[in-house]
Each structure stands twice: as structure tokens, then as C-alpha cells.
Amino acid sequence: xxxxxxxxxxxxxxxxxxxxxxxxxxxxxxxxxxxxxxxxxxxxxxxxxxxxxxxxxxxxxxxxxxxxxxxxxxxxxxxxxxxxxxxxxxxxxxxxxxxxxxxxxxxxxxxxxxxxxxxxxxxxxxxxxxxxxxxxxxxxxxxxxxxxxxxxxxxxxxxxxxxxxxxxxxxxxxxxxxxxxxxxxxxxxxxxxxxxxxxxxxxxxxxxxxxxxxxxxxxxxxxxxxxxxxxxxxxxxxxxxxxxxxxxxxxxxxxxxxxxxxxxxxxxxxxxxxxxxxxxxxxxxxxxxxxxxxxxxxxxxxxxxxxxxxxxxxxxxxxxxxxxxxxxxxxxxxxxxxxxxx
Amino acid sequence: xxxxxxxxxxxxxxxxxxxxxxxxxxxxxxxxxxxxxxxxxxxxxxxxxxxxxxxxxxxxxxxxxxxxxxxxxxxxxxxxxxxxxxxxxxxxxxxxxxx
Amino acid sequence: xxxxxxxxxxxxxxxxxxxxxxxxxxxxxxxxxxxxxxxxxxxxxxxxxxxxxxxxxxxxxxxxxxxxxxxxxxxxxxxxxxxxxxxxxxxxxxxxxxxxxxxxxxxxxxxxxxxxxxxxxxxxxxxxxxxxxxxxxxxxxxxxxxxxxxxxxxxxxxxxxxxx
Numbered sequence: 001x002x003x004x005x006x007x008x009x010x011x012x013x014x015x016x017x018x019x020x021x022x023x024x025x026x027x028x029x030x031x032x033x034x035x036x037x038x039x040x041x042x043x044x045x046x047x048x049x050x051x052x053x054x055x056x057x058x059x060x061x062x063x064x065x066x067x068x069x070x071x072x073x074x075x076x077x078x079x080x081x082x083x084x085x086x087x088x089x090x091x092x093x094x095x096x097x098x099x100x101x102x103x104x105x106x107x108x109x110x111x112x113x114x115x116x117x118x119x120x121x122x123x124x125x126x127x128x129x130x131x132x133x134x135x136x137x138x139x140x141x142x143x144x145x146x147x148x149x150x151x152x153x154x155x156x157x158x159x160x161x162x163x164x165x166x167x168x169x170x171x172x173x174x175x176x177x178x179x180x181x182x183x184x185x186x187x188x189x190x191x192x193x194x195x196x197x198x199x200x201x202x203x204x205x206x207x208x209x210x211x212x213x214x215x216x217x218x219x220x221x222x223x224x225x226x227x228x229x230x231x232x233x234x235x236x237x238x239x240x241x242x243x244x245x246x247x248x249x250x251x252x253x254x255x256x257x258x259x260x261x262x263x264x265x266x267x268x269x270x271x272x273x274x275x276x277x278x279x280x281x282x283x284x285x286x287x288x289x290x291x292x293x294x295x296x297x298x299x300x301x302x303x304x305x306x307x308x309x310x311x312x313x314x315x316x317x318x319x320x321x322x323x324x325x326x327x328x329x330x331x332x333x334x335x336x337x338x339x340x341x342x
Numbered sequence: 343x344x345x346x347x348x349x350x351x352x353x354x355x356x357x358x359x360x361x362x363x364x365x366x367x368x369x370x371x372x373x374x375x376x377x378x379x380x381x382x383x384x385x386x387x388x389x390x391x392x393x394x395x396x397x398x399x400x401x402x403x404x405x406x407x408x409x410x411x412x413x414x415x416x417x418x419x420x421x422x423x424x425x426x427x428x429x430x431x432x433x434x435x436x437x438x439x440x441x
Numbered sequence: 442x443x444x445x446x447x448x449x450x451x452x453x454x455x456x457x458x459x460x461x462x463x464x465x466x467x468x469x470x471x472x473x474x475x476x477x478x479x480x481x482x483x484x485x486x487x488x489x490x491x492x493x494x495x496x497x498x499x500x501x502x503x504x505x506x507x508x509x510x511x512x513x514x515x516x517x518x519x520x521x522x523x524x525x526x527x528x529x530x531x532x533x534x535x536x537x538x539x540x541x542x543x544x545x546x547x548x549x550x551x552x553x554x555x556x557x558x559x560x561x562x563x564x565x566x567x568x569x570x571x572x573x574x575x576x577x578x579x580x581x582x583x584x585x586x587x588x589x590x591x592x593x594x595x596x597x598x599x600x601x602x603x604x605x
Contacts (some may be wrong), residue, residue, distance in 0.1 A: 002444060074470065118569060121497040128505025132477075139516055152507065161505075179568065284567070343446060346559050349551050351486065355460055355479075357544040362464035363541050364536035370514050371469060374476050376506065382496075392490040393558035397571040400495050401580055404572070407502045410586040412594030414507040419601035420512045420523050425518045427457055 012113050018092055021216040024247040029302050035127060038304045059240070064282065065238040077140035081235065082241035085133030089248035092126045096255045097181045098288050099265045103280040109266075112181060119180040120172065122255060124165050131157045133214070133245065149229030152219050152311065156210055160217075161316040164207035165327035170200040170333040173259055183266030192263040192289035197203040199329040201261045202215035203322050208257060210318070215303040219311060254295035255288075260338055261279045262291050348389035355382035369431040372383050373414075380410050456482030470598055473508070475517050480504050494569045 029044070029051070044051040069078055099111030109123025116122050130156045138150015171193050172178060175186045187193055194201045210217040221229030228234075231242045258264060265288040270280060308318070355378055362375030384403045391399025425431050455478060462475035480503040487496035576584050 077470065077474070116493075118497055121494070121501070125497050125500035125505060131505070135512070136476055146549060154513075158509070192469055343449065345556060346551070347449065347453075348486070351456065353547045353551065354457050355483075356547065357462055357540055358460045359455070360543050361540045363486055363534065364539055365464065368469060368517065368578070370511065371463070371472055374472060374511065375475070376529060377495070378463065378479065381480065381503075384499075385483060385486060388487055388495055390492050390556075390558070393521045393556075395559065397575060400492055400568060400572055401496050401575055403492075404498065405583060407498060408591060411502055411506055414510050414591050415594050415598040416461065416601065418510050419598040422517055423601050424591055425560070426552065429519050430446055439490050 008109060009113060013094075016098075016113060016342075017090060018247055020090065020093060020214060020251060021244070022200070022252050023046060024244055025059065027057050027247050027251065027300075028058070029298055031303075032298070033050055034297065034300045035304045038224040038301075062240040062243075063237060065236040067218070067238065068233075072139040072142040072235050073233065074142070077136050078233075079134050080182070081137035081140060082238045082245070083133075084136070084281040085245035086241050086248065088126050088130045088133065089245045089252055091124055091253065092252045095122050096252075096259055097184055097264060098255070099334050101280055103164070103277060103287075111281070115179060115181050118178045120168055120178045120183075120260075124168070127157075127164065128161055130211065130249070133242075137234070137242070138219060138230040141230075143233050145227045149221055149226050153213060153230060156217065156219060156318075157315060159315060160207045160210035160322070163203050163318065163322035163326045165202045166209060166262065166323070167203035167207065167332060169330050170197045173317050173330070173337055175335050180259050181262075182235075184266060185227075185258055187266055189266075189268050192266075193261040197261065197329070197333070199325055200333075203326045203329065204261065205257065206317075208253040209299075209302070209312075210298075212253050213246065214250060214299060216309050217307040217314060218303075218308060250299050251292070254292045254299065258288065258291045258295055262290065262295075345389055350391070351401045352382040352385040355379075355385065366436050367420065367434055369424070369430040370402075370432060373417055373421070377410065377414075380406060391404075445489065452485035455479075455600045468516055473512050475510070477504060477508050480508065492568060494572055496518070532592065550596070 025216075032054075033043045033051070035041075044054040047053040047057045056103040097110075097112035099117070101108045101110045103109075121268045134157075135150045136155040138146040138148070138153070169228055171183060174193065174196060175183045177183065177186075183193075213219075213221065219229075221231065226232070231239055234242060265284040267287040270287075272281060273280075275283070293316060358381035359375045359382065362378065363372050366375070368374055378396055384406055387399040387403045387406075391397060391403075424436060428436065430436070459475040459482065460477035463472045463479060466472045466475065478601040480499060484496045484504070487493075487499060
């Protein structure tokens with residue numbers, strides 16, 4: 001019984017990690033192509049057909065570079081920091097359901113690594129760990145630009161964690177459960193949370209951009225003022241880990257946004273069409289992937305369309321706009337639920 | 343597993359915390375050791391809550407964590423204010439009140 | 442040994458060893474780091490005790506909140522270059538005696554008391570419903586007071602940390 005659980009979980013974990021790492025490689029490619037499109041350039045098109053093998057060349061290049069650690073750096077922490085970043089990014093995916101259960105080899109396999117019944121809290125807890133990777137890398141490099149990047153990022157992430165946590169509360173109130181599978185099941189048909197919780201969606205989306213340090217909130221690594229920010233002193237595979245973590249974070253937060261607000265793996269009324277169960281399951285996984293890809297493209301689109309915020313604007317937005325909005329959203333949702341349920 | 347395993351673990355944590363408070367001079371480390379002791383107490387609360395089958399112990403842990411968070415904020419503000427005024431946070435050098 | 446015990450020992454060893462590092466390490470940064478692992482280990486033990494909500498709260502508050510404050514405190518009050526923290530100068534002998542007495546007292550209490558416990562039966566899947574209900578009914582007043590404590594602490598910290 002427990003051995004079987006361990007075996008199936010291992011298979012699922014391996015598959016999901018492979019999918020995410022490939023996804024990271026190709027979202028980097030997508031980012032470069034889309035930015036080229038937006039800026040009326042061509043972008044990478046030399047390696048393989050239409051440049052499709054470019055990610056492999058990039059990885060090889062990073063692997064073959066020399067790994068430099070500054071002489072005055074605190075070495076163990078300097079090494080540990082990128083690992084923390086990637087660990088947090090990959091662990092979050094464990095509770096995200098990418099489909100309903102599927103019937104294979106005469107047993108039901110749930111398409112989720114772990115159905116934790118407090119899944120949302122798990123995600124929030126792991127997000128709060130993400131600060132460590134960046135802060136510690138900034139501090140341990142012993143470089144003022146790195147330190148500025150690290151300090152900025154911790155202030156930014158702590159500020160936006162609040163509105164992120166509060167904007168989820170509306171969804172929890174609607175569903176009455178903290179399990180992500182329950183939240184997806186509750187969004188049957190067109191009852192997607194983006195329609196029922198528009199304010200919650202917007203605050204969560206903005207907070208997710210800030211938490212993943214993506215533009216327009218990429219102050220921790222703002223190139224014109226901070227060289228490379230927290231990863232100025234990183235090279236070779238350690239830099240690649242940060243790069244990987246950034247894109248993995250983008251993918252993972254896309255899956256979380258899709259799960260919480262865009263109906264997860266639900267295709268409206270698919271279960272009522274009378275298709276064979278295996279086809280339904282596969283279609284649901286496919287729907288999930290399509291939604292996540294759309295979300296990633298949105299992330300990239302925003303990055304190349306909106307200029308970077310100034311630091312004080314960022315803090316004002318976080319504390320004076322997002323936080324009150326999220327709080328108001330909770331109050332309104334609670335009131336509406338109290339009125340309509342009684 | 344009996345509850346004694348968890349109690350022994352909590353006991354070890356508490357003793358280590360006491361040792362740290364008595365041995366170290368750096369105020370931040372003393373502060374960390376107090377957090378260690380609080381954690382060991384929390385561990386005892388949670389293990390009894392689980393072995394008695396009710397959640398009241400966990401509610402106590404929740405309140406302890408709240409107070410610990412408040413304590414961390416104020417304590418670190420005090421330590422930083424001290425550092426700004428005296429350039430040190432060694433507790434045996436902060437003895438102005440001693441006459 | 443079943444899986445439960447193996448996991449228990451892994452987390453217990455992690456907790457105790459890193460707690461030892463917190464106290465006996467000469468470098469304050471390593472102490473702060475070790476404390477991070479202690480908190481994580483304790484959170485793991487909570488999961489083993491079926492206290493899922495408390496385990497996550499431990500991660501959120503201790504690891505995600507208090508530890509970050511502590512690491513900031515360390516960064517702002519120490520120079521990386523001079524690692525001078527020593528423990529020898531403080532009175533080691535009286536401290537050892539006190540620690541021995543405290544531990545002996547705790548051990549004797551633990552051994553001599555007959556704890557009125559039952560074996561943890563597989564309780565319901567999550568404790569969060571019970572905790573929520575108790576917090577908003579029986580323990581409502583302490584809950585509200587806790588929020589006031591947090592508010593006052595926030596104001597106090599902001600006041601203390603301000604320049605002049």
C-alpha cells in the first residue's frame with residue numbers, strides 16, 4: 001500500500017519536474033521570440049528549425065562556463081542561495097492539480113502529486129520562503145549592488161505577500177475549503193473565480209508579478225541601476241539556477257493563478273458531453289496546459305509592454321492600493337455570502 | 343510511538359535553549375535561544391494535543407506564535423536601537439543601568 | 442522500524458543538531474542559518490503529530506517571518522569581515538550547572554508523571570475546522586487581544602527603529 005504510493009508519487013514527481021524544466025527552457029525561448037516580435041526584431045532563429053534548439057545551446061554554454069566565487073563572499077551561503085530559490089519554485093507545484101483522476105492500469109491515479117487539504121496555505125508558506133534565496137545571495141556576495149538587490153527584493157516580497165494571502169481569502173470563502181482540488185471542482189461550468197472574484201483576481205495577479213520579480217516589478221535586478229542585482233556575482237551553473245528559478249516561478253505561479261481563478265483543469269461542461277472517461281481526463285489535462293501557456297504568454301507580454309516601477313511607487317502601490325483592495329474584497333465577499341446563503 | 347519520544351525531543355531542545363541563553367554574549371543569539379525554548383514548549387503542547395485527541399493545545403500554540411512574532415519585532419527594534427547607540431550588542435557590555 | 446519512526450528520527454536529528462549549531466557555532470550567520478533548519482524540523486514533527494495547520498503556521502510565521510527579521514538583525518549589526526563572537530569568556534561552569542539542574546528536573550518530571558494519554562487514533566483529515574471554530578467561539582476574547590498585541594507591537598517596533 002505505502003510502497004505503491006511511494007512508487008506512483010516518484011513517477012509523478014519525475015514527470016512533473018521534467019515537464020517543468022522543459023517548459024522553462026522553452027519559455028525562455030518564447031520570451032526571446034515574443035520580445036523580438038514586440039520590438040520588431042527577429043530574435044534567435046539560427047540553431048535548429050526557427051531557432052527551436054536554442055535553449056539546448058544556452059544550457060550547454062552555461063554548463064561549460066567557469067564558476068567564479070568572489071574572494072570575500074561567504075562561500076557556503078553563496079552556494080546555498082540558488083539552491084533555495086530553485087527548491088522553493090519546484091516544491092510549490094506539488095499541490096497543484098493538473099487534472100482529475102485518470103483510470104490507467106486498472107487503478108485510479110490522481111493527477112496531482114499530493115492532495116494536501118490545506119494546499120493554499122502550503123503555497124503561501126513556500127512563497128514566503130522564496131525571499132531567502134534572493135536575500136541571502138545578495139548578502140553573501142559581499143557586493144553593494146547585490147546587497148541592494150537583495151534588500152529591495154525582501155522588502156518587495158514581504159509587502160506583496162500580504163495582499164497575495166488576503167486576495168486568496170475571497171476564493172476560500174466561496175469554496176469553503178483550502179484544498180486546491182476542491183477549489184477546482186467548485187469552479188464547474190462557467191463559475192470561474194475570475195468572474196465571481198474580479199478584484200481578488202487582479203490583486204492576486206499583481207502580487208504574483210511582484211513575488212516572481214517579473215517586470216514591471218523587477219526592481220531586485222534592475223539592470224540600469226544595479227548591474228545584475230542579487231545575481232551580479234554569480235556565474236555558470238549557479239547563475240543558471242537563478243535563471244531557472246525565475247522562469248520556474250513564472251510557470252508555477254501561472255499554474256496557481258489558473259487553478260485558483262481560471263477554473264483549473266475544468267473545460268466548461270466537458271463532463272456532460274458523454275465522452276469516454278479516458279478522453280475526458282486527457283482533454284482536461286490538455287485544457288490545463290493551454291490555460292497555463294496562455295498565462296505565461298501574458299506574463300511575457302506584460303514584461304515587454306510596461307516600464308519598470310520606481311521603488312517608492314512600488315511600495316505605495318503595495319501598501320496603499322493593493323492591501324486595502326484585498327481587504328475590501330474580503331469584506332464584500334463575506335457580506336454577499338452571508339446575504340445569499342441565509 | 344509513545345508520547346515520550348516527543349517529550350524527550352522537546353526536553354533536549356529546551357535544555358539547548360537554556361544553555362544558549364546562559365552561555366552566549368551576543369543579544370541576537372540569546373534571542374534565538376529564547377525562540378528555541380518557545381518552540382520546545384510548542385512541541386509539548388502539540389504532542390499532548392495530538393495524544394489527547396483535542397485541538398485546544400494547538401490553539402495555545404497559535405497564541406504563543408502570535409506573541410513570539412510581536413516579541414521578535416520589538417526585540418529586534420530594541421537590538422538595532424542599541425547597536426546604533428552603543429556600537430555593540432554584547433549583553434555584558436550593555437551595563438549602563440548597573441551602578 | 443516503520444516509515445513513521447524513520448521520518449521522526451530524521452526530523453528529530455535535524456532539529457537537535459541544528460539547535461546545537463545555533464548555540465555553539467562561533468559565526469552568528471551560521472547560528473541564524475541553523476535556526477532556520479531547527480524551525481523546519483519542528484514543523485516536520487508537527488506534521489507527524491497530525492497538526493497540519495500548526496505546521497504550516499510554523500513555516501509561515503517562524504521561517505517566513507521571524508527568521509527573516511532575525512537575519513536582517515544579524516546583517517545590520519555585524520560586519521562580515523570580523524567574526525569575533527566567542528563564548529569562553531562568559532561563565533561556563535555556573536551555566537553548565539544550571540542547565541544540568543533544569544534538565545534533571547524536566548527528566549524527573551517526565552519519568553515520574555503518569556500522563557493521561559491515549560494513542561493517537563487516525564483523527565480526521567485536518568484540524569483546521571476545529572481550530573477555526575474554537576478560535577471564533579470559546580477563545581474569541583484571547584483571539585481579539587492577540588490582534589491588539591500585534592498592533593501595539595507593530596507601533597512599538599516602528600517607534601523604536603525610527604531615527605532620533
